[in-house]
Amino acid sequence: MKLNLRSISFWVVLICTFSFTNSVSAQKKKISLKDSLDNAFDVSDWVIEAHGFIPIPYIITEPALGYIGGAIVPVFLTPKTPYIDSVGGKRKITPVGPDITGGAFFYTANNTWGAILFRSGTWKKPRIKYRMATGYADINMDFYRTFQNVGEQKFEFNFKSYFFHAFGLKQFKNPKWAAGLQTLLLFTKVGYAGTVPDFVTPKELNSNVVSVGPIAEFDNRDNTFTPNKGIKTRLDTYWSNNVIGSDYNYGKINFFINAYKPLLPNLIGxxxxxxxxxxxxxxxxxxxxxDMRGIPTNRYQGQADVLTEAELRWDFNRRWSLMGFGGTGKAFDDWSEFGEADWAYSYGTGFRYLLARKFGLRMGIDVARGPEKWAYYIVFGSTWLK
Structure with missing residues (x-):
């Protein structure tokens, strides 16, 4: 995979955006693709006034999926007016992120393909944030296991899956806090050429996963897409049981915290x-x-994992930014093995362009190096979007 392919795709985003605008040129109100502040290319007014979409061509460089592939991801943004509250007798204005509607069709060099529809947004009156996604995927993916006296071995699987994922979060009077429920429905058929490995049970070859669980979140970031300051943290769980129609009885706990802070007027940590x-x-x-830039999906897997990653964004002018990042993590089967498990490292750099100033949306390219390979990513907003 070469960097110039990613660069071409980034500029295709801008070209496609400009080309699609011609379809609304007949409207009475002329919509500019230049920002009134600096006269630079910006799609904010077009998205707001023309209800246009941002067509994102995405180059897939995931090693577990064949190193190269492509996706078309049309994204529609619908702005929302802010919450206006009275806290302690004072008027408080809290921004509300835009509703996002989109879809994707993807295909990779190892014949992985799929189609996805997704929607996220806010029901303002009841103060409920929601997200849902559904689709079908035919995935060829490598998994790794280490065996005594043999060492590490790679196994190539095929997964044919229908899925549906959704969550709803009820915001409290202070909309920074929210809690709710989530669900996952996953119907999967697993294929393997040859004798099925011992770590795969017969049930896993054709099974249904039905999971539900509570979720709690705190989010005071100043921007949904590319934050400059604030914290987002979430604790959520999945519980799968035969009682609700699942073929499995297990639980899963997930936790993350993403924090942003200006270190200098033009340097964001x-x-x-x-x-x-x-x-x-x-x-x-x-x-x-x-799950980090530069590390293949499912490359380091276990009953548990922990990771940390840091990044710096230098806004060297109003529109353009340079990125630097690095992180480490480890996966293991039992906490007693934590000290013996190996750390996996990754690091890299990239750039961003402020594509839609009124949404705070930056887009760009990252290049990252993991323990084994280089990888390249087109970034829409933040790589830490969850």
Whole structure:
């Protein structure tokens, strides 16, 4: 995978955006693609006034999926007016992120493909944030296991899955705090060429996962897409049981905290802490794994994982930024093994362009190096979006 392919895709975003605007040129109100503050290219007014979409061509460089592939992701943004509250006798204005509607079709070099529809937004009157996604995926993916006297071995699987995921969060009077429920429905058929490995049970070859669980969140970031300051933290769980129609009885606990702080007027620091814990016997393809730039999906997997990642964003002018980041994590099967488990490291750099100033949306490219390979990413907003 070459960096120039990613660069081409980034500029295709801008070209496609400009081209699609021609379809609304017949409207009475002329919509500019230049920001009134600096006369630079900006799609804020077009998204707000023309109800346009941002067509994101995405180059997939995930090593577990064949190193190269592509996706088309049209994203519609619908602005929302802020909450206006009275706290302690004072008028308080709290921004509300835009509703986001989109879809995706993807295909990779190892014949992985799929289609997804997604929606996230806010029902303002009851103060409920929600997110939902559904789709089908035919995935060819590598998993790794280490065996005594043999060492590490790679196994190539095929997964045919229908899925639905959704959550709803009721915001409290202070909308920074929210709590609610989430659900996951996953219907999967697993294929393997040859004798099925011992770590895969017969049940896992064709099974249904039905999970529900509570979720709690705190979010005081100043921006949904590319924050400059604030914290987002979430604790959520999944519980899967035969009683609700699942083929599995297991639990999973997830926790993360993403924090941002201006270190200088034009230097933004960010730090991420993330951890997962599986309880009981989860299907092998849903076990926790280290999820960081530069590290293949499911490359380091276990009953639990922890990781931390830090990044710096230098806004060297109003529109353009340079990125630097690095992190480490480990996956293991039992906390007694934590000290013996190896740390996996990654680091990299990238750039951002302020594509929609009124939404605080930056977009760009990251290049990252993990323990084994380089990887490249087109970033829409933040890589830590959850």
């Amino acid at each position: 960010g730090i991420r802490l993330d951890g997962q814990q599986a309880l009981g016997t989860a299907p092998f393809y849903l076990l926790p794994y280290i």
